[in-house]
Amino acid sequence: DTAVSQTPKYLVTQMGNDKSIKCEQNLGHDTMYWYKQDSKKFLKIMFSYNNKELIINETVPNRFSPKSPDKAHLNLHINSLELGDSAVYFCASSERGGLSNQPQHFGDGTRLSIL
Amino acid sequence: AQTVTQSQPEMSVQEAETVTLSCTYDTSESDYYLFWYKQPPSRQMILVIRQEAYKQQNATENRFSVNFQKAAKSFSLKISDSQLGDAAMYFCAYRSANSGYALNFGKGTSLLVTP
Numbered sequence: 001d002t003a004v005s006q007t008p009k010y011l012v013t014q015m016g017n018d019k020s021i022k023c024e025q026n027l028g029h030d031t032m033y034w035y036k037q038d039s040k041k042f043l044k045i046m047f048s049y050n051n052k053e054l055i056i057n058e059t060v061p062n063r064f065s066p067k068s069p070d071k072a073h074l075n076l077h078i079n080s081l082e083l084g085d086s087a088v089y090f091c092a093s094s095e096r097g098g099l100s101n102q103p104q105h106f107g108d109g110t111r112l113s114i115l
Numbered sequence: 116a117q118t119v120t121q122s123q124p125e126m127s128v129q130e131a132e133t134v135t136l137s138c139t140y141d142t143s144e145s146d147y148y149l150f151w152y153k154q155p156p157s158r159q160m161i162l163v164i165r166q167e168a169y170k171q172q173n174a175t176e177n178r179f180s181v182n183f184q185k186a187a188k189s190f191s192l193k194i195s196d197s198q199l200g201d202a203a204m205y206f207c208a209y210r211s212a213n214s215g216y217a218l219n220f221g222k223g224t225s226l227l228v229t230p
Binding site for chain 1: 150220
């Protein structure tokens with residue numbers, strides 16, 4: 001009964017390729033997020049969606065595009081992958097933002113390695 | 116933007132002893148929420164404890180407790196009776212309406228537990 005599931009867990013690909021990471025949550029949450037964890041373990045928000053609507057878009061290259069087909073899914077598409085995109089990407093979800101003491105539930109992360 | 120600072124990149128504690136991890140933050144908001152997350156080598160993000168800024172009472176969860184000093188903007192985590200399984204990266208995080216309810220993380224503290 002995985003609450004937030006990401007696929008794949010590992011992704012190894014070559015520079016210049018286009019790839020997607022999928023995320024699904026079965027918690028009935030309204031808000032979903034993508035975070036990036038770099039090689040120094042620093043976690044930073046990339047995007048946030050509330051009921052399929054984009055509410056946060058941090059300074060992220062246009063090559064990254066989130067897509068939310070419904071409120072249970074938030075996929076991350078990355079075009080023209082670069083070496084600097086190598087990182088662990090975490091999907092998370094939470095109840096609607098107004099209840100901000102509610103914790104975010106994280107997926108297990110996707111380790112993206114660019115060759 | 117809110118800044119979260121964890122000044123201890125690494126800490127070490129002996130099994131059964133107590134350790135305190137420090138966290139300070141910078142904000143002009145009065146309504147916000149603070150969290151400690153644990154990330155073991157498995158890279159899962161696990162919620163340890165949370166604190167609402169409007170509550171004066173410090174949160175506790177079994178062996179984990181916080182010392183929340185709102186005026187000093189300090190939010191330290193105390194782990195009592197440390198266990199080998201406590202070894203992990205610990206992240207302090209801040210969340211508020213102005214951050215779009217996304218988590219703003221510190222750089223983390225790596226905790227080593229020795230037998």
